[in-house]
Amino acid sequence: MSNKQGGFTLITVLILTSMASIVVLSSLRENIVQERLSGNFQKKLNSRLMAEKGVFEQAKLLQQTLNEEGVLAVEDLISKTSNASGSGVIADDAIFNASLSKNAAGELEIASLGQRFDGDAQSNLVARFAVQGAKGSSIFTNAMVGCKGVNLSGSGSIDSYDSSKGTYEETKSNDGDVSTIAGDSDVVLSGHSPIKGDVKATGVIYLNGSSPIIGNIHSNTGVYISPGSGLRVDGNVYTRGYYTHRGGTVSGVVRANGDATMQWSTFITNSQGEALDIMYGGSGDFKDTYNNQQDGVHYSDSKFNVNPNVEPITVADPAAPDYDPTNPDTSCDPLILPEKMTDITDQVSSYSSVSIGPTQQFKFNTEKGFFSSGGSQVILPSLADVFLFNSKAQNQANGSNSKEYIFALDRLKMTSDGKMEVSGGDVILLIDGDFSMEGDTSLTIKKDSSLTVLLTGKVNIGAGAKVITEQEGLTTSGHPSLSFYSSFNGVNGVQFSGAANLYAAIYAPLTTVKLSGSGELFGSVRGSTITATGGSGAHYDAGLLQVQNGGTPASSARIVFLGWSYKTAETTEEESEASPAE
Incomplete structure (x- = not known):
């Protein structure tokens, strides 16, 4: 006589079916949530693209103003461009609106609001720009331009600042460049305070002073660094002629087309980690066996005795076929x-x-x-x-x-x-x-x-x-x-x-x-x-x-992009409690 198990199979099937339904419903719910999240993300992305469109359109108007007016201060550029529209509608539900302002750092800011789907998705974007002057349009491009020579033996420092952005103490920087223009014109530095900028000479650069050059030095003829200790050049040394280093430290690298000479207690620290501390095209004479070496290889080794590609400083030469008498970088008197x-x-x-x-x-x-x-x-x-x-x-x-x-x-x-x-x-x-x-x-x-x-x-x-x-x-x-x-x-x-x-x-x-x-x-x-x-x-x-x-x-003058940051659009309490978009 057999035992009857009537209905058990049916119950098992129902249980399994219920479990499967729960899994399917859970999966469907997860899919719906993911779809809604994807939809919200797509809307936010679209609004962000519209905000970027506003920045690009406003930047285009700014550049057009500079092309028409030349170099302008930030306030003048804003004033002359504000009448032009940085707003637009691509579709009924795709809108961008950009505005101009000057921030606390004196930079130009473009604030752009992008909207999609009747404002359901919004993105605020702030882009920072600087106004770069037309190269060559101003004759006042350096701290000092001595066409036939510069001789600095004072105790005052040479550096830079920007009066359009603030006071000297607020904006001082290291762009106090010094240069010469006529052929074989030297720069002689024998003072007791730093030169915070690049030094360029068509002749020889003599570093006889006790204070460093905070910048690169570049010479057509030669570089002479006098005996002394401490930092002498906080940058690179480029010369198409000789290089004589009698004391102290160069923090960058040295590139010389001519002979290179380094005395005892001289250092090239190569702070940027370039492949070679020094390259020279002529003969080399390096006294300091311990310090004048890189990775155990002395500077007299053939790997350093390679003629580098040092670009020449353009010399004022009225006889040259491409000479431009109005270029302040190559003419002593560009105003004639x-x-x-x-x-x-x-x-x-x-x-x-x-x-x-x-x-x-x-x-x-x-x-x-x-x-x-x-x-x-x-x-x-x-x-x-x-x-x-x-x-x-x-x-x-x-x-x-x-x-x-x-x-x-x-x-x-x-x-x-x-x-x-x-x-x-x-x-x-x-x-x-x-x-x-x-x-x-x-x-x-x-x-x-x-x-x-x-x-x-x-x-x-x-x-x-x-x-x-x-x-x-x-x-x-x-x-x-x-x-x-x-x-x-x-x-x-x-x-x-x-x-x-x-x-x-x-x-x-x-x-x-x-x-x-x-x-x-x-x-x-x-x-x-x-x-x-x-x-x-x-x-x-x-x-x-x-x-x-x-x-x-x-x-020409142009606006230069410095960076941007996205800002979350402000929402009301109602919006924050609203359910995700479908």
């Missing part, structure tokens, strides 16, 4: 100043003399010059076409003219405690003679005003003289707050021996520039030769790269 000065003086029929003596005060604005105390002389300007203002119009009190208001003088002399003040826009002095400040004199340039001095004679700012620029850098019209352009062809055409600091852009390519005071120069200087002694240092203002004064640009 004597010719331009003649064009201006030919437009002037009469000149006045101004002497400011004891207790006298003289004021200039664009409409007149007059004694406000201690005298009765009044000078009215005449109209002339000044080439420096062709691309950036003169800021005039009574409106815009096709020509500039200039004051024609045959000299301007300040003595004793005489004072001069400049206000009311861009004041232009044409001096067919000398400009001098002696004794306890002072020159004050008010905010939003500038003084441009064009002269055929000498500039002499004495020990007790003070120059006060209430706004360093460029004015709203795009001109340096104080600039000197001298066509003087002789010795000591520009001398600054003041104890007070001076902000000025100095262009005197045909004469010697002497900086001998304890005060420091902020701005830029170009001369035939430059000599700096005493405590005078030089702090290059990178804001002067935005000056447009007649040079032929090697490349």
Whole structure:
């Protein structure tokens, strides 16, 4: 007799079927969740792409503005571009909207909002840009350009800052470059403070001082590093000639086409980890057996005795077929100043003399010059076409003219405690003679005003003289707050021996520039030769790269991408509690 198991199989099947259903339903639910997550991700990605589209469109408008206007300060670029639209609709549910601003670091920011599906998905994107000046359009590209030589023996440092972004203390950096242009022109550094920038010479670079060069050095003829200890060059050394190293450390590498000589206690640390510490094309003489080696191989080994490819520094050569006389990197006088000065003086029929003596005060604005105390002389300007203002119009009190208001003088002399003040826009002095400040004199340039001095004679700012620029850098019209352009062809055409600091852009390519005071120069200087002694240092203002004064640009101004960051769109409480999108 058999036992009946009726219904057990059915129950087993039902249990298995239920379990399978639960697995299938769970899988379906998981698939639905994944599908919703994928949908949300796709929506977010689409909105992010729309935000990027806004950045690209706004960047295109910024570049178009630069192409039309030339180099602009960040505020001016924003002002001139804000009227153009960085917004658009690709489809009914695909929208982008971009806006411009300047951040705390002085950078240009594009904030873009991208939306899809009627705002259901949103992405905020912020992109940071910098404005890069047109290379070659400004003649003030370095801290110091001594066409025929630079001799620095002072105790003041040479570095850089950017007045368009902040004060010297807020923005100081290591772009205080020093260079020469004419063939076989040396740079001699024998001071006791650092040069924070690159040093380039068509002749020999002599490092006789005790302070380091914070940057690369590059010479067509040779490099000589005097005996001493510690860091001498915080960068690389490039020379198409010889290399003589008698003491201290080079933190980068050395590349020399000529002979290489290294004495005892000399070091090349190769901090960037390049394959070879040194390469030289001539003979090698390395005294220090222990230090003058890399990975156990002495520098005299044939692996180092290989002629490197050192690019030459372009020399000013008017006979060269590709010579461009208006290129500030290869021409001592890219403005061709004597010719331009003649064009201006030919437009002037009469000149006045101004002497400011004891207790006298003289004021200039664009409409007149007059004694406000201690005298009765009044000078009215005449109209002339000044080439420096062709691309950036003169800021005039009574409106815009096709020509500039200039004051024609045959000299301007300040003595004793005489004072001069400049206000009311861009004041232009044409001096067919000398400009001098002696004794306890002072020159004050008010905010939003500038003084441009064009002269055929000498500039002499004495020990007790003070120059006060209430706004360093460029004015709203795009001109340096104080600039000197001298066509003087002789010795000591520009001398600054003041104890007070001076902000000025100095262009005197045909004469010697002497900086001998304890005060420091902020701005830029170009001369035939430059000599700096005493405590005078030089702090290059990178804001002067935005000056447009007649040079032929090697490349146009452009905006440069610095980086970006995504920001999560703000949501309301309702949105945050809403279920995932289907």
